[in-house]
Amino acid sequence: MLEQRLIDAIGPDAVKTAPEDLAVYAFDAYSEGPPPAAVVLPASTRDVAAVVKIARDCGEPIVARGAGTGLCGAAVPTQGGIVVSFARMNRVLEIDARNRRARVQPGLINLELSKRVAANGLFYAPDPSSQKISTIGGNIGTNAGGPHCLSYGTTVNHILGLEIIDDSGEVFTTSLDDPGYDLTGTLVGSEGTLGIVGSAWVRLLRAPESTRVWLAAFGDVESASEAVSAIVGAGIVPTALEIMDAVITQAVETAFHAGYPTDAGAVLLIENAGFEDDMAYAEREIERIVKSHGAISWRSARNAAEREALWAGRKGAAGAVGQIAPNYYIQDVCVPRTKLPQALRAVTHAARSNGIEVGNVFHAGDGNLHPLLMYDKRDARQVGAVIEAGNEILGAAIDLGGTISGEHGIGFEKRETLTRVFTTDDLATMARVRDVFDPRRMLNPEKIFPSGASCAEVR
């Protein structure tokens, strides 16, 4: 009945119900759930609206899905239902170069957007390390960050308006120009729980005149972190400030030969972009600051190929870790930038005291840590140790005045942890917002909100 109605509405090629097809949509990059009852691949907003109406009639939950690279289980269909894959809605619908904006479908791969507008001298700034595969819809769902969000801001700062399919299959639009409440901002980062994005107006930026990348090596991650705070404290905000510890740089060098020193305790990658005239001053100042904070070596990428190699190493870091351990669990916490040294010590302590190895690669300028806790999931002791270490890291971030997610989102991974940052009243207020958009709670249920008895009123 469900299958036939979906086929009648959007065509047989766009509906998948074979078990081997459904299994592919049961997981994301964090975890796995039950297979959905059906997967649909709409070709238009109208198709999506038709699917939502059928889901509503049949009482089936709906989960929007981009590329499934999410790291908090947000796209996992924990209650089954219908998964809406945006793989076929991947076009750039309009480029408005004069106003530096474009309208895109949600299944467009992040990096494709910058490639498409490069000829206009423009680019799309939010650049998660998954940008070669993750989608604009998924980036909107999680309010994705990335190395360049230090100076450009996260996804929410680059979405000018949205076309949304609501919980009853009606279509509405939002715009930053709307008077009154900022609904666009509310929808970004809502992990598909408030509405489904059918298309988005995104902000484009003018490609910088000049880009420089520098690499500073340090004896340890703490001194690299102190240098990061000193650079920003001196009033210089480079476009990116990324740190990798020795575990990560060695893995990256083995995998990619990016040109990182393998004898350093930490590598700080710095990028600055802007007007050519400002570059010499920035370089002088940054070099002076990192050296006065204990940098043991300093070098500047000489050309575009060297810049790209250094960035390819950084963006491939998580993949390179596959050479060291069969599995890893990537944490995502944020602390005030000046608290990075304490946070890193807490990470090391959490890993060591639980007998596991950890590697750190992180958006240091944002205070956004990403410890990669390595383990073998066939060993129950190691699984328990990783969970314990992960919890200790979350606790340390909160104690340092930080928070439990810098960019990966809450999904079902951290929904119980939300009670450690918000009161029941806070959560109940958020649940009231959700109920305005989705009173039946059929849009991506079991995400963001805690399930525990103490939070019965917000479930």
Ligand SMILES: Cc1cc2nc3c(=O)[nH]c(=O)nc-3n(C[C@H](O)[C@H](O)[C@H](O)COP(=O)(O)OP(=O)(O)OC[C@H]3O[C@@H](n4cnc5c(N)ncnc54)[C@H](O)[C@@H]3O)c2cc1C
């Ligand atoms: C190697 C690696 C590196 C990563 N690096 C980063 C990083 O630097 N920064 C960062 O922020 N994240 C990073 N991530 C996490 C992940 O890539 C991001 O969260 C990304 O935004 C998810 O996009 P996706 O297309 O895979 O979405 P999915 O995982 O498919 O979905 C994510 C969420 O968006 C919702 N969603 C998807 N499409 C829509 C839509 N059309 N309408 C409404 N909701 C929708 C889903 O329901 C879900 O809640 C990384 C992941 C990996 C594997």
